[in-house]
């Protein structure tokens with residue numbers, strides 16, 4: 020056996036701890052207020068402005084304003100004076116127009132004081148140097164807690180305060196200030212408008228009114244109104260033009276017309292899915308009662324405690340959420356429920372609406388601007404006190420937040436992929452702390468971060484408690500799991516997509532007229548090589564990650580440390596598996612469409628084959644339509660990518676098949692196996708949720724991998740003990756914190772050298788901050804000093820014509836790594852043509 024040899028770089032090991040000559044470094048104080056330098060600009064056009072401050076107006080107070088300019092360096096607020104005419108509007112939360120460095124910009128008021136010296140950091144400023152607020156662009160858009168949260172997020176995620184504050188604004192409300200050619204400025208306002216509807220109601224007098232026998236129209240109108248108010252739009256639609264009749268009866272005082280705000284996005288569209296209702300169950304399971312008791316304790320404690328519901332698939336977590344929200348609403352407070360974007364289907368939303376009616380606002384990415392704005396206003400006005408949405412629903416203008424619930428807590432989609440790169444779980448925990456309300460995290464496969472915090476019992480001063488729900492209600496049992504060993508299938512001469520066990524099970528479904536779900540996962544697919552005979556996937560010698568195959572250069576590359584290995588994949592002569600020497604070291608890849616074709620060939624034509632992937636679900640109701648089709652079919656197979664794995668509750672599904680579990684297993688990322696485990700456990704959970712028992716068939720070349728063994732035995736510890744030992748050994752979360760810094764630029768050389776300078780600066784800052792007691796060369800992370808790894812090329816080396824280099828910082832859990840990076844960033848400064856992204860607690864290391 021000949022080992023693969025590195026042909027390129029070796030890992031950077033130059034991060035040595037050393038005693039700093041001087042332990043302290045001055046840093047920019049967050050929340051300090053400065054004076055904005057510059058002259059009052061030329062003129063401002065009054066487009067959209069009600070009025071502008073006059074230079075001579077008396078000053079009635081001072082405000083701290085965060086200016087909305089795209090620079091990380093400008094996070095500190097600046098002081099402005101409040102002219103008397105804006106006394107009432109220039110309050111914290113308002114958006115104002117101010118002049119800043121000779122131009123006009125929008126800014127957010129974060130504090131107000133009557134004397135300049137009362138603003139933090141403004142003590143030394145001379146009042147005559149402070150410029151006036153020129154105009155108020157929008158009334159109060161966020162409250163004081165939101166402002167504090169934005170400052171917290173800015174520090175935690177090394178992002179500008181303005182960009183964090185923007186999260187709390189009404190949808191599309193960020194005003195743009197543009198300089199026109201003639202030197203004047205124009206404020207572009209959001210274009211979305213409110214919609215009002217006219218409602219027709221019977222007056223008290225009208226109730227006894229009997230129209231004349233021949234007054235046909237009037238009789239129709241009276242009948243339509245007998246059950247309650249109706250909109251003029253509906254009346255005109257039902258009885259083509261009712262306007263004249265309405266006017267007549269209004270004059271007589273029989274009906275009244277009232278204008279009300281219409282809430283777009285609360286479509287009373289029928290949910291045809293059988294499972295989109297949530298009847299109150301006759302009794303709760305023991306696990307459900309225990310979970311509710313823990314949530315109730317957290318609610319009473321008012322300390323922002325966290326309850327992790329560790330409940331197997333189908334254990335009834337949704338029912339726990341619904342029951343936990345009831346006392347919150349009874350206390351007059353609001354509830355925020357986050358679900359993964361993919362779960363925001365008729366099924367989940369229907370369950371909440373069937374329990375709480377129209378008081379449920381919903382946020383998902385398919386809403387139009389108008390719908391989004393209305394849903395937001397519904398929350399602000401108090402008309403909706405339950406919000407169900409994807410991660411951004413955290414930032415709604417809640418009236419007294421009383422509970423935050425995050426379903427499928429382990430989901431990667433809770434991490435925002437662009438700046439500010441926050442994680443909804445951590446922001447929610449901080450919000451829970453500030454509001455003193457419980458945070459509930461539910462999952463069948465809780466994240467290792469959540470489990471570790473529960474094991475310790477606390478995190479950042481909040482209590483973390485885990486409650487198990489090990490059983491499905493009503494006697495439903497977890498499905499039987501069969502592992503189909505593809506190596507044996509291959510050596511037995513089979514080249515089919517379906518192994519013998521999966522083939523037979525599908526035939527059983529056809530015979531019994533049941534339903535099956537087939538998973539073909541290709542998310543984040545990076546080409547890799549795998550031995551078709553022994554299942555070996557070449558991994559890096561310096562890192563425990565799978566190597567990525569580069570077709571052009573015939574190399575395997577490690578994207579964590581940069582090592583490069585030459586390779587000849589099958590069918591090139593000389594192809595050899597590094598483990599068993601087999602010539603079948605082949606590139607892996609198979610599309611969903613190919614699987615669909617094979618299914619149609621295999622199954623009789625009266626079996627519905629429904630494919631759900633990014634292509635087939637385009638369009639507004641793509642998902643719902645396909646699910647309804649599956650629901651309505653008598654006998655069907657639902658084939659899809661990971662989007663079919665979660666949350667779906669179809670009792671008639673008795674078979675789940677996984678085409679190839681190994682795509683999910685071997686990704687160049689330390690979280691690859693936990694993602695594979697989560698996915699397999701979730702998809703397996705779609706089987707046997709009803710009365711009939713379920714079966715799961717997992718096809719794999721790696722039947723002995725701890726992930727497969729854990730799923731097969733319904734025993735998470737088989738996987739966890741292996742995964743956690745690896746993470747502790749390699750120093751990965753949940754034992755340390757990671758920060759991934761990516762630098763992008765058109766010039767490869769300049770980007771590389773910038774990344775080097777930045778990494779060097781980070782190392783310097785870390786050294787300076789190290790306590791004198793830290794020994795020389797101490798590179799320990801757990802309980803020791805942070806280390807910097809890299810820079811190296813990113814997995815995706817070049818994207819959109821930009822070269823990408825990254826370095827990783829590993830720091831102890833309680834180390835303030837964000838401020839160290841912020842300080843290093845301030846020292847290297849920004850460079851033209853190079854963009855930097857700082858990702859604290861990253862999920863995507865590609």
Ligand SMILES: Nc1ncnc2c1ncn2[C@@H]1O[C@H](COP(=O)(O)OP(=O)(O)OP(=O)(O)O)[C@@H](O)[C@H]1O
Pocket residue numbers: 297300301302303304307330331332333334335336337338462463492493665666667668704
């Ligand atoms: N106490 C109960 N008695 C009877 N049926 C219940 C009870 N609680 C929940 N159910 C039903 O059990 C089914 C599964 O519940 P639910 O979808 O909430 O599971 P889940 O824990 O969210 O599962 P997953 O993690 O797989 O999404 C639903 O059809 C629900 O109506």
Ligand SMILES: [Zn+2]
Pocket residue numbers: 559560561562577578579580581582
């Ligand atoms: Zn490596």
